[in-house]
Structure formats: structure tokens, C-alpha cells
Amino acid sequence: MRDFEIDKDIRRASTLPARVYSDPEYFEAQKDRVFARSWQYVGDAAAVKAPGRVAPLTLLEGCLSEPLVITSDDEGTVRCLSNVCTHRGSIIVEGEGHARNLRCRYHGRRFNLDGKFVSMPEFDTTVGFPSEKDDLPQLPLERFGPLLFSGLAPEMPFGDWIGPVRERVAFMPIDQFARDAATTQDYLISANWALYCDNYLEEFHIPYVHAGLAEKLDYSGYRTERFRWGNLQLGIAKAIEPAFELPKSHPNANDRVGAFYFWLFPNIMFNFYPWGLSLNVVAPLSVGRTKVSFLSYVWNPGLRESGVGAGLHRVEMEDEEVVESVQRGVRSRLYDRGRYSERREVGTHHFHELLADFMRRPVGNNGASHLTPRE
Known part of the structure; x- marks a missing residue:
């Protein structure tokens, strides 16, 4: 697998090599070098708010495919644990529900809801047993409003990753946002x-691909701001369209912001509208197949069908059509790399810089399935 460089000067830089989008070797490397080292959405906090609640999940199925379980103990402390028995590797929790402890149905090994080993039948003569290795590994777990995030070995502190989002939308009652299953959908x-991600992060295609959305946005005022682990596209609404009522102290108080479009490396989008949040999780399934989950969290339902936050399904269909066309194009033997617009492709350039950086970093581990965080 060949390394690639992205020049930090967008005026001189070339885009990702076409092979990155179609070579299975790059996709395999990204599993440990990118996705295992990042924060990922793992569920809704409301699903485990009651003591004794357990909620199993598969982290990025098709990519990492890591079996995990979210637990809430008797004190209401929520944890993210491995859902693999430390005896012979069986899955422990098969379905969501309530439990006083975790019991592996294969050979009866038990764990507390904090992951600590409790008991195992017929192991009386086993030397050096039990040890810490018999506890379920615990992953970091963080919360932003109703959203839970974890990761196998995140490269960056959660506060650094989510900080720019938290600061910019602090005026919104994020903790009051409620999941709307009716408008949550996978594509x-x-x-x-x-x-x-490339397509999401660039402004350039809006007037060409999204005619309806372009009628609501002030393209001349639309712009992108970079920060360490992500970026923000400011969707400036035209005069007749709904916009946020921002506090006077807000950094965008003088703008008619119709949407805050945040992307955080590598694959999470937080789209804030006056009605609430559309969280997009981009989950790789294979080198040429992707699942995108639109998760709706509503604050003001009366604004759902107005402004730039309306008609999201149509916008998604337009994006899918063009992205699938580009996928066919980058397989061409006659195409390799393009160039960036300094004005309109700031976000895409930033993504490519981060991806190139992570792809070059060695994975510090003592085995393919035992990642350790970087110091």
C-alpha cells in the first residue's frame, strides 16, 4: 500500500489518489488506522437510563464489527463494555433488556454490570484464576446531549473532538432533544x-446538484470554518427563510444562519436546524458500499417542514446519485487526482489532510484485535 501526501497549502494540493476509493487494501488499513482510533456514535442515552438496563450493539458493522454492550448499573452509572466472554469468545448479551448481571449462556461465566468477573463453574483448579484478564474490557464512554459516543482507542480526547460543536450550539437545549424514530432512516x-464525506464537505456542488436547497441558501455567504478535528459549514439562509435566533454574544449573531453543518473526523455529521438535529453516521460496509444513518433529534417539531432543514430525503437522493456516479468515475484508468477550489473545497481538503495523516500512523498493538491508545 503506497502512502500519499496532501499539501497543507490548498492552492498547491492535489486531492486523494483515486485508488484510495477503490482499492480493498486501503479499506482494510482504514479499519485499524482510522475507525478504531476515532470516536463513534454508539446509541441513545435514553435507551439505558434505567438501572439494570443492557443494550448490545455492533460497532460499525461491516467495518470494525466489534460486539459491545452498554450497561447501566444499580447506581445508574453507564458503561461501554466488550460483549465477548473472556472464556471462549461467545457473545454474552443477545438482546436489549434488564439484567442484574451478565451471564454467558455458553459455559455460565458471570460478570457484574461494570464488567468485573464474578464466577465461573468448574474452574477451582485453574492456576492464577481469576485475574484482570477475566474482566470484560471497558471502553471510554462519553455523552453529548442525548448521544453516546465510544471508541476502541480514540486518538483525541473527547472534549477536544466535540468541543467546537458544544461551544457553537450551547444556546440550544441539547439535553431536551428527543429521538424521532419516524424520521430516522438508513440509506x-x-x-x-x-x-x-468528500461530497458533504464541499460547498461547490450546492447550486449544481441541489436546486431546491440553493433557493433557500445565500450561496455568497455560505462558508466553511476549520478546527482541529473537524469543520463547520455555515448555511446562511436567504431573507425569506427561517433562521436561528442567536444570542447577541454568539459568534454568528450577525448572520442569518439557517443551518450549522458540523463534520467531525472521520465520519460523523451534526446538522443543526431550528427544529433540532439530524445526526448522520457514515458507516463503511465495504470498499464500495456505505450505509448512512440519518438520526433525527427534535426540539421544535413545528419547524420541521420549513427552511433549509426541510426536505432532507430529497437532498440525500440528489447526493447519492452524484456520489455513485463519482465512484464509477474514480475507477477509471485515466483518472488519478484532481485539484481544490480554495474558496469552496476547504472542508474536503481538511478531511483529506486528516485521512492522509491517520493512514501514515502506525497502529501500536500487540495483535490485530488488541489496539492500544497512542500516548
């Missing part, structure tokens, strides 16, 4: 995950 796309 399957025949394209590489990074192509989907």
Missing part, C-alpha cells in the same frame, strides 16, 4: 465512505 449507497 445504502454504492460508493466508498470517503467519497460520501
Whole structure:
């Protein structure tokens, strides 16, 4: 697998090599070098608010495919644990529900809801047993409003990763946002995950691909701000469209902001509208197949069908059509790399810089399935 460089000067830089979007070797490397080292959405805090609640999940199925379980103990402390028995590797929790402890149905090994080993039948003569290795590994777990995030070995502190989002939308009652299952939807796309992110992160295509959305946005005022682990696209609304009522102290108080479009490396989008949040999770399934989950968290339902936050399904269909077309194009033997617009592709350039950086970093581990965080 060949390394690639992205020049930090967008005026001189070339885009990702086409092979990154279609070569299975790059996709395999990204599993440990990118996705295992990042924060990922793992669920809704409301699902485990009651003591004794357990909620199993598979972290990025098709990519990491890591079995995990979220637990809430008797004191209401919520944890993210491995859902794999430390005896012979069986899955422990098969379905969501309540439990006083975790019991492996294969051979009866028990764990507390904090992951600590409790008991195991017929192990009386086993030397050096039990030890810490018999506890379930615990992953970091963080919360932002109703959203839970974890990761196998995140490269960056959660506060650094989520900080710019938290600061910019502090005026919104995030903790009061409620999940709306009726408008939550998964989309399957025949394209590489990074192509989907490329498209999301650039402003350039809006007047060409999204005619309806372009009628609501002031394209001349639309702009992108970079920060360490992500960026923000400010969707400036036209005069007749709904916009946020921002506090006078807000950094965008003088703008008619119709949407805050945040992207955090590598694959999470927080789209804030006056009605609430559309969280987009881009989950790679294979080198040329991606699942994108639109998770709706509503604050003001009366504004759902107005402004730039309305008609999201149509916008997604328009994006899918063009991204799938690009996927076919980057397989061409006659195409390799393009160039960036300094004005309109700031976010895409930033993504490519971060991806190139992570792809070059060695994975510090003592085995393919035992990642350790970087110091």
C-alpha cells in the first residue's frame, strides 16, 4: 500500500489518489488506522437510563464489527463494555433488556454490570484464576446531549473532538432533544465512505446538484470554518427563510444562519436546524458500499417542514446519485487526482489532510484485535 501526501497549502494540493476509493487494501488499513482510533456514535442515552438496563450493539458493522454492550448499573452509572466472554469468545448479551448481571449462556461465566468477573463453574483448579484478564474490557464512554459516543482507542480526547460543536450550539437545549424514530432512516449507497464525506464537505456542488436547497441558501455567504478535528459549514439562509435566533454574544449573531453543518473526523455529521438535529453516521460496509444513518433529534417539531432543514430525503437522493456516479468515475484508468477550489473545497481538503495523516500512523498493538491508545 503506497502512502500519499496532501499539501497543507490548498492552492498547491492535489486531492486523494483515486485508488484510495477503490482499492480493498486501503479499506482494510482504514479499519485499524482510522475507525478504531476515532470516536463513534454508539446509541441513545435514553435507551439505558434505567438501572439494570443492557443494550448490545455492533460497532460499525461491516467495518470494525466489534460486539459491545452498554450497561447501566444499580447506581445508574453507564458503561461501554466488550460483549465477548473472556472464556471462549461467545457473545454474552443477545438482546436489549434488564439484567442484574451478565451471564454467558455458553459455559455460565458471570460478570457484574461494570464488567468485573464474578464466577465461573468448574474452574477451582485453574492456576492464577481469576485475574484482570477475566474482566470484560471497558471502553471510554462519553455523552453529548442525548448521544453516546465510544471508541476502541480514540486518538483525541473527547472534549477536544466535540468541543467546537458544544461551544457553537450551547444556546440550544441539547439535553431536551428527543429521538424521532419516524424520521430516522438508513440509506445504502454504492460508493466508498470517503467519497460520501468528500461530497458533504464541499460547498461547490450546492447550486449544481441541489436546486431546491440553493433557493433557500445565500450561496455568497455560505462558508466553511476549520478546527482541529473537524469543520463547520455555515448555511446562511436567504431573507425569506427561517433562521436561528442567536444570542447577541454568539459568534454568528450577525448572520442569518439557517443551518450549522458540523463534520467531525472521520465520519460523523451534526446538522443543526431550528427544529433540532439530524445526526448522520457514515458507516463503511465495504470498499464500495456505505450505509448512512440519518438520526433525527427534535426540539421544535413545528419547524420541521420549513427552511433549509426541510426536505432532507430529497437532498440525500440528489447526493447519492452524484456520489455513485463519482465512484464509477474514480475507477477509471485515466483518472488519478484532481485539484481544490480554495474558496469552496476547504472542508474536503481538511478531511483529506486528516485521512492522509491517520493512514501514515502506525497502529501500536500487540495483535490485530488488541489496539492500544497512542500516548
